[in-house]
Amino acid sequence: MATLYTHQSSNNAKTWLLMATFLAVIVALGFAVSLVYDNPSILYFALIFSVIMNIGSFWFSDKIALSLAGAKEISPDHDPAHLELKRIVDNLSITAGLPSPRVYIINDPAPNAFATGRNKDHAAIAVTSGLLNIMERAELEGVIAHELAHVGNKDILLSSSVIVLVGFVSIVADIFLRSMWFRGGRDSDSKGVNPLMILGIIFIVLSPIIATLIQLAISRKREFLADATGALITRYPEGLASALEKIGGYSAPMSHASNAMAHLYISSPFGGKAGKGMASLFMTHPPIEKRIAILRA
Numbered sequence: 001m002a003t004l005y006t007h008q009s010s011n012n013a014k015t016w017l018l019m020a021t022f023l024a025v026i027v028a029l030g031f032a033v034s035l036v037y038d039n040p041s042i043l044y045f046a047l048i049f050s051v052i053m054n055i056g057s058f059w060f061s062d063k064i065a066l067s068l069a070g071a072k073e074i075s076p077d078h079d080p081a082h083l084e085l086k087r088i089v090d091n092l093s094i095t096a097g098l099p100s101p102r103v104y105i106i107n108d109p110a111p112n113a114f115a116t117g118r119n120k121d122h123a124a125i126a127v128t129s130g131l132l133n134i135m136e137r138a139e140l141e142g143v144i145a146h147e148l149a150h151v152g153n154k155d156i157l158l159s160s161s162v163i164v165l166v167g168f169v170s171i172v173a174d175i176f177l178r179s180m181w182f183r184g185g186r187d188s189d190s191k192g193v194n195p196l197m198i199l200g201i202i203f204i205v206l207s208p209i210i211a212t213l214i215q216l217a218i219s220r221k222r223e224f225l226a227d228a229t230g231a232l233i234t235r236y237p238e239g240l241a242s243a244l245e246k247i248g249g250y251s252a253p254m255s256h257a258s259n260a261m262a263h264l265y266i267s268s269p270f271g272g273k274a275g276k277g278m279a280s281l282f283m284t285h286p287p288i289e290k291r292i293a294i295l296r297a
Contacts, residue, residue: 022162022214029169029207033176036201046172061157062124065116065264070256071104071126081132088137088144089125096148096233101125110254110271111135111247114264115147116156123151128254134246142230142240146266149229155222159264162214169211176204216263220286223266227291241295248288 030046074082086103093100101117104126111131117123125147135143150156231237247267257269268285 022211025207025210025214026169029172029204032201032204032207033172036176036204049168059118061118062116062122065114065261066104066124066126068256068258068261069104069106069114069126070108071106071124074103074105085127085132085140085144088141089148092141092144092148092233096145096152098148098152099123101148101151103127105129105132106254106256108254108256109133110252110269111250112254112265112267112269113143113147114261114266115150116264117151118157119154120151123156125151130250131247134250135243138234138236138239139243139246141234142236142243143266145233146226146230146240148233149226150222153222153225153229155226159222166208166211170208173204173208223285223291224294227295231295237295241292244288244292244295248292 026046027043030043033046034040034042074086082103082105085105089103090100098120101115101120101123102125104124106112106126106128108128109130110128111134113125113127113131115123115125125144127143131143132140150159227240230240234240244267251271253271254269262269263285265285267288
């Protein structure tokens with residue numbers, strides 16, 4: 001019989017498989033570009049540059065995410081609701097066996113939250129003012145436990161690395177396509193056409209789409225796992241389920257919503273209902289209805 005623990009193990013294995021696929025896409029992209037330009041050094045440059053970008057994201061991902069969200073850290077002179085939020089975070093951190101992360105407030109009426117940082121010792125949780133306004137204590141604890149689960153499951157670093165990888169793939173593909181446009185027909189008199197070169201160009205064109213689909217698949221897997229782990233922390237799955245119902249019932253987007261970090265939030269910052277059919281492939285989160293059903297099962 002499947003339990004929360006078996007779902008955790010399964011999701012972890014599938015996520016790392018997707019990450020390995022992601023790295024394979026980057027290697028394939030570098031190989032395709034080097035093949036088209038007949039320059040093997042391009043592949044080596046792509047690998048070195050991707051490592052450098054990952055190191056940069058390791059140190060600065062939390063500052064970038066918090067700045068993009070317009071988040072402000074809670075201070076001792078904040079109102080009682082903010083200080084109560086800090087106490088909830090501290091108490092649940094003890095329960096989860098984690099250092100208490102820094103706590104931030106986003107001045108936005110849309111109910112939402114996210115966790116960021118490079119590890120459990122350098123983590124931060126940000127919640128919107130709208131979340132504090134509509135949540136009961138048990139519901140707020142469910143949301144905070146979900147975000148602490150991302151910290152404990154090391155999702156925060158994984159998510160940051162994926163953002164960098166997607167950006168790198170998109171940049172390389174864009175530079176290549178622009179260079180092909182400027183080159184125009186200067187290669188039209190070349191001796192025949194190499195089929196491998198054609199396949200390389202096709203892959204370069206499709207690689208940003210492939211990278212985005214992998215990013216979204218990883219994000220959805222981590223949300224299911226964080227829901228399960230959050231329920232284990234509070235021992236009260238109904239609190240998170242009820243919170244997700246309220247979050248899902250709010251249709252307006254956040255004022256600082258951006259595609260770059262949409263997958264970090266507990267629910268899509270763009271509001272609206274879940275997509276259907278092909279549109280569901282490009283969702284950053286699994287349908288809230290499905291998440292609630294799993295929690296209540």
